[in-house]
Amino acid sequence: MSEVRVIQIHESIFAENDRTAERIRERMEKQGTLFLNVMSSPGSGKTTTLVAVINRLKDKLNIGEMDVDIQSSLDAQRVADLTGIRALQIHNGGLCHIDADMTARALLEYDTAGLDLLILENIGNLVCPAEFDTGAHKNVTILSVPEGDDKPLKYPLMYQVSDVVLINKMDTVAYFDFDLEKARERILALNPNALIFPISAKTGEGIDAVCSWILAETERVKRGA
Amino acid sequence: MEEVKIIALKESVLEDNDKDAQNLREELKANGTCLLNLMSSPGSGKTTTLLALNRAFAGRLKWGVMEADIDSAVDALTMQQAGVPSVQLHTGGMCHLDADMTRQGIRALGLEGAELIVLENVGNLVCPAEFDTGAAINMTILSVPEGDDKPAKYPLMYETCDILVVNKIDALPVFDFDRERMERYARKCNPDIEIYYISAKTGEGVDALADALVEKVKAWCK
Numbered sequence: 001m002s003e004v005r006v007i008q009i010h011e012s013i014f015a016e017n018d019r020t021a022e023r024i025r026e027r028m029e030k031q032g033t034l035f036l037n038v039m040s041s042p043g044s045g046k047t048t049t050l051v052a053v054i055n056r057l058k059d060k061l062n063i064g065e066m067d068v069d070i071q072s073s074l075d076a077q078r079v080a081d082l083t084g085i086r087a088l089q090i091h092n093g094g095l096c097h098i099d100a101d102m103t104a105r106a107l108l109e110y111d112t113a114g115l116d117l118l119i120l121e122n123i124g125n126l127v128c129p130a131e132f133d134t135g136a137h138k139n140v141t142i143l144s145v146p147e148g149d150d151k152p153l154k155y156p157l158m159y160q161v162s163d164v165v166l167i168n169k170m171d172t173v174a175y176f177d178f179d180l181e182k183a184r185e186r187i188l189a190l191n192p193n194a195l196i197f198p199i200s201a202k203t204g205e206g207i208d209a210v211c212s213w214i215l216a217e218t219e220r221v222k223r224g225a
Numbered sequence: 226m227e228e229v230k231i232i233a234l235k236e237s238v239l240e241d242n243d244k245d246a247q248n249l250r251e252e253l254k255a256n257g258t259c260l261l262n263l264m265s266s267p268g269s270g271k272t273t274t275l276l277a278l279n280r281a282f283a284g285r286l287k288w289g290v291m292e293a294d295i296d297s298a299v300d301a302l303t304m305q306q307a308g309v310p311s312v313q314l315h316t317g318g319m320c321h322l323d324a325d326m327t328r329q330g331i332r333a334l335g336l337e338g339a340e341l342i343v344l345e346n347v348g349n350l351v352c353p354a355e356f357d358t359g360a361a362i363n364m365t366i367l368s369v370p371e372g373d374d375k376p377a378k379y380p381l382m383y384e385t386c387d388i389l390v391v392n393k394i395d396a397l398p399v400f401d402f403d404r405e406r407m408e409r410y411a412r413k414c415n416p417d418i419e420i421y422y423i424s425a426k427t428g429e430g431v432d433a434l435a436d437a438l439v440e441k442v443k444a445w446c447k
Contacts, residue, residue, distance in 0.1 A: 042266040042350050043371025072377045096351035126267050127320035146370035147268025153297040
């Protein structure tokens with residue numbers, strides 16, 4: 001019988017990405033940097049949330065931020081202007097996500113030595129970013145109240161891969177038909193270990209709880225646990 | 226519970242999506258059917274807008290809806306309960322639909338004599354903008370809570386679309402949303418884009434959008 005060569009292209013791309021992601025994670029671990037990947041729909045308040053969190057933590061932690069967008073630099077500029085930390089804008093040339101290799105290339109341009117916390121603000125999208133390990137220690141996703149409590153039903157993978165879900169724009173909950181308990185149930189059905197924090201990046205509600213979680217995680221990375 | 230037809234789409238093997246899309250557009254034109262591709266972020270109110278349009282169409286159009294999602298059948302069920310013929314399309318994890326997937330959906334919907342078929346695309350501002358589905362009209366929704374900077378961040382979406390619907394205007398007092406800034410960004414991407422302000426929830430502005438759509442559909446089907 002003649003032999004046929006079979007190549008699993010799909011799988012190998014992901015396998016290669018996972019290896020690169022693992023290398024990034026190990027490197028961050030070694031230098032004592034907690035690496036967070038923040039994902040959400042467009043306009044759910046990633047940048048506003050990060051500004052609120054960074055401003056509360058910047059005296060305690062040395063923080064870096066990398067912002068991914070298709071072609072604009074509005075977000076990194078906003079983070080830098082409003083927090084005073086060093087922010088890097090990554091333009092991904094029209095792609096719907098950032099993978100570990102792209103993250104590794106961004107890290108060549110951005111000195112992370114001495115950082116306690118590195119945040120990656122992913123592209124606004126609930127589909128593609130969920131599929132690619134970026135090398136982050138923890139995945140954080142934001143669901144904003146105006147988007148509706150049905151998002152976990154429609155984009156299940158995002159919630160399966162997220163360790164933390166921030167429910168943002170809680171200050172507008174009276175205005176929209178959003179059932180927090182239903183959202184919570186739907187998230188936990190996909191991922192029973194997900195930590196859920198209701199917040200308002202605008203009013204500051206719930207941000208302290210998120211900061212406490214981040215501080216505990218930075219300690220964990222430093223201990224090498 | 227009511228049953229909804231769910232179709233698992235197969236990924237297209239065709240190399241040339243643009244050509245396939247053009248063929249589909251011509252087939253539909255010959256059939257007297259206008260295909261509208263509706264795109265937006267997740268949660269900007271695509272399904273609620275379609276429900277509001279259904280009321281405003283008031284029987285002027287024979288129409289149906291294809292709801293594309295990664296998972297779940299909630300949207301098709303909602304439309305069906307409102308009396309609009311619908312089919313739920315599952316993309317198998319894909320972030321967009323191409324022309325061949327759209328054709329599979331139209332076949333599954335099987336609506337004889339439809340003047341308008343709406344494809345409610347996957348909630349995403351990146352990938353759907355890159356694939357011509359064969360639609361005669363591309364329409365995007367930007368909801369007020371998402372912010373006025375979206376056209377600056379996802380320019381291809383606004384370049385591709387003929388119509389921009391700004392939804393949830395009833396929530397304008399609660400959010401910092403600058404109409405002029407948004408329009409400036411949107412028109413920079415596409416100077417000819419038609420902009421409609423609506424609240425699918427309260428019904429404000431929906432009649433003007435519905436009238437414009439009826440007119441465009443009738444003109445296409447002639």
